[in-house]
Amino acid sequence: MAGVMWNCDAAMLRYRTGHELSVLLGTDQWLEWVVADPMHAAGLMTPDGIRHVLDEPSKFAALAVLASEVAALRATVASEWLPMLKSHTTNFAADRRSLLEDVLISG
Secondary structure, three states: OHHHHHOOOHHHHOOOOOOOHHHHHHHHHHHHHHHHOHHHHHOOEOOOOOOEOOOOHHHHHHHHHHHHHHHHHHHHHHHHHHHHHHHHOOOOOOOHHHHHHHOOOOO
């Protein structure tokens, strides 16, 4: 997981104070993209540049399972926030992917 995320575009994991869920969204999008592009995934290197991250078919299969689990987590978190956002604003993102970017956690 660490090797895969090391290769993630930092812009996808942007973090703004109070918008912690955007990191979950970025992680979901990155993993989805990597799984959808096996050729690119095969070229991901470890941070030290010594070997490929997904150097065995079993690692790619495990990545696909992980991506599915992160997608399910994102959907669950978004569905938990959706009712609260509906009750507090009339201008909310109905799309669950966009929703996580719009969630502001006060604290």
